[in-house]
Amino acid sequence: MTQHSILLAAVAAVVLTASPALAQQADAARLNEHVRVLASDEFEGRGVATPGEQLTVDYLVGQFQALGLEPGGPDGSWVQTAQLGRTRQAGSATITVSSGGASRALARGPDLLVSSDRPVDRITVTDAAVVFAGYGVSAPERGWDDFKGMDLRGKILLVIVNDPDFGAPEGHPVAGRFDGNAMTFYGRWTYKFQEAARRGAAGVLVIHDTAGAGYPWSVLEGSSTAPKFDIVRADPEAERVPAQGWIQGPVAEQLFRDAGLDYAALRDAARTPEFTPVALTGVTMSIDFGQTADRIESRNVLARIPGATHPDETVLYGAHWDAYGRATPVGDDDIYNGAVDNATGLAGLIELARLFKAGAAPERSVVFAAWTAEEAGLLGAEYYAANPVWPLETTVANINIDSFLPGEVSPQIVVMGAGKSETDVWLERRATEQGRTLIPDPAPQAGGFYRSDHFPLAKMGVPALFGAAGFTGHNAASRDYVANRYHKPSDEWTPEWVMDGAAVDVDLLYLVGRDLADSRAWPEWNAGAEFEAARAASAAARTAE
Numbered sequence: 001m002t003q004h005s006i007l008l009a010a011v012a013a014v015v016l017t018a019s020p021a022l023a024q025q026a027d028a029a030r031l032n033e034h035v036r037v038l039a040s041d042e043f044e045g046r047g048v049a050t051p052g053e054q055l056t057v058d059y060l061v062g063q064f065q066a067l068g069l070e071p072g073g074p075d076g077s078w079v080q081t082a083q084l085g086r087t088r089q090a091g092s093a094t095i096t097v098s099s100g101g102a103s104r105a106l107a108r109g110p111d112l113l114v115s116s117d118r119p120v121d122r123i124t125v126t127d128a129a130v131v132f133a134g135y136g137v138s139a140p141e142r143g144w145d146d147f148k149g150m151d152l153r154g155k156i157l158l159v160i161v162n163d164p165d166f167g168a169p170e171g172h173p174v175a176g177r178f179d180g181n182a183m184t185f186y187g188r189w190t191y192k193f194q195e196a197a198r199r200g201a202a203g204v205l206v207i208h209d210t211a212g213a214g215y216p217w218s219v220l221e222g223s224s225t226a227p228k229f230d231i232v233r234a235d236p237e238a239e240r241v242p243a244q245g246w247i248q249g250p251v252a253e254q255l256f257r258d259a260g261l262d263y264a265a266l267r268d269a270a271r272t273p274e275f276t277p278v279a280l281t282g283v284t285m286s287i288d289f290g291q292t293a294d295r296i297e298s299r300n301v302l303a304r305i306p307g308a309t310h311p312d313e314t315v316l317y318g319a320h321w322d323a324y325g326r327a328t329p330v331g332d333d334d335i336y337n338g339a340v341d342n343a344t345g346l347a348g349l350i351e352l353a354r355l356f357k358a359g360a361a362p363e364r365s366v367v368f369a370a371w372t373a374e375e376a377g378l379l380g381a382e383y384y385a386a387n388p389v390w391p392l393e394t395t396v397a398n399i400n401i402d403s404f405l406p407g408e409v410s411p412q413i414v415v416m417g418a419g420k421s422e423t424d425v426w427l428e429r430r431a432t433e434q435g436r437t438l439i440p441d442p443a444p445q446a447g448g449f450y451r452s453d454h455f456p457l458a459k460m461g462v463p464a465l466f467g468a469a470g471f472t473g474h475n476a477a478s479r480d481y482v483a484n485r486y487h488k489p490s491d492e493w494t495p496e497w498v499m500d501g502a503a504v505d506v507d508l509l510y511l512v513g514r515d516l517a518d519s520r521a522w523p524e525w526n527a528g529a530e531f532e533a534a535r536a537a538s539a540a541a542r543t544a545e
């Protein structure tokens with residue numbers, strides 16, 4: 001069954017209740033104004049733990065307060081404070097490859113990107129053996145183990161980006177083993193770094209290719225000098241490798257040649273479950289760099305409209321407030337303004353709050369969350385998922401907003417993770433009324449469903465709805481954005497921006513959230529979705545009364 005036919009089957013199975021018409025419509029000019037302010041240079045790219053954070057938090061709280069919402073954080077506060085570990089590059093890095101009695105330097109930036117989430121001020125890895133570990137995946141439930149018990153302690157692992165079946169030709173035995181070209185969690189760099197740490201490796205470098213990563217090297221390189229954040233870990237030595245990062249494809253290929261190996265052939269071998277790690281005999285790598293490591297506090301902003309009849313049940317809207325702050329300059333611009341990503345989402349949150357306040361009080365509560373540190377690994381949402389202010393078992397759904405494209409209305413709405421839950425059905429009904437259609441993620445190989453803030457909550461069982469109008473990959477605006485602006489200083493607001501399309505998207509997300517808030521229904525994960533069991537565990541907490 002294709003993702004789309006799952007959608008259609010689900011539509012037939014659920015009967016929806018009528019819902020009020022729009023008391024007001026989202027206002028494109030208001031959306032535009034919020035983005036103008038939040039993405040201005042004054043906010044310095046909304047970096048976590050920078051002056052931009054304070055400006056952003058103040059702006060959001062001011063808007064929610066003016067609209068008459070209540071604080072939604074702990075103890076009547078507007079914010080939930082999360083303690084995060086922060087590491088920042090200090091000085092240059094020395095990276096040396098030795099083989100056959102000769103050694104050469106690799107440059108951090110153009111050749112390789114490396115950092116550490118360990119809370120230490122210097123990382124030194126000396127003459128480590130280099131091992132190719134295939135896709136770096138251990139997935140017993142899929143009958144896959146790239147490691148085969150090999151001792152990888154103290155070694156630097158090279159691993160292929162994405163899943164073992166990504167890009168496999170049709171009919172290849174591996175095809176479909178990891179959900180086809182849709183990226184699973186095993187394809188994500190976050191997973192590969194963690195798995196390497198569990199194996200005691202000294203380092204892990206993901207071999208970059210643009211198709212497999214979903215973005216070009218320039219996207220990684222540009223944001224690489226921004227501070228890195230992590231939740232505060234009880235045992236960082238066990239959970240984090242000393243050195244983690246990415247290596248350019250051609251640079252990695254040279255390492256294989258140095259060891260007399262053919263990367264193309266090994267890459268093919270890595271597509272089989274029989275693969276065992278291959279040492280790059282005679283090649284060693286040394287990595288040395290300084291960093292500053294400290295702890296900071298950052299904040300999720302939370303605002304709430306209490307439900308009239310079921311205040312203990314929550315429809316949760318979320319959007320991350322952070323961008324990359326100030327990082328590697330491109331030209332003379334070092335401010336990563338994050339206009340599309342994700343000032344537009346914040347503008348949407350504020351407009352949604354306004355629409356809810358313009359109508360009757362919802363039956364269930366509605367919470368608006370602006371998450372911190374999404375770009376650093378979904379950390380604000382992860383913190384909330386571990387420390388929920390409003391119970392997750394009675395959170396009806398999490399409607400995530402991560403980027404509206406400026407421009408006119410898109411006839412198509414991309415659904416990330418289409419077919420995973422019944423929230424699709426609620427979206428489809430309202431989209432159809434608008435004369436629009438839903439399509440599955442056109443680039444599932446990029447793992448979009450695992451790359452935004454609904455994911456940590458989904459892992460805890462909360463049904464997710466993540467739609468992105470216009471990101472179809474076919475229109476000029478989305479192609480231009482992904483190629484030229486995404487995660488770059490050029491993701492900026494300009495006076496030419498038109499938010500007419502985003503306004504219709506906000507109307508749509510409002511209607512869906514309003515339908516859910518005024519309903520007694522609990523949308524479920526569909527059979528086979530990876531979060532079904534987590535949700536089922538708390539079924540007793542949910543009633544239809």
Ligand SMILES: [Zn+2]
Pocket residue numbers: 320341342374402403
């Ligand atoms: Zn984003």
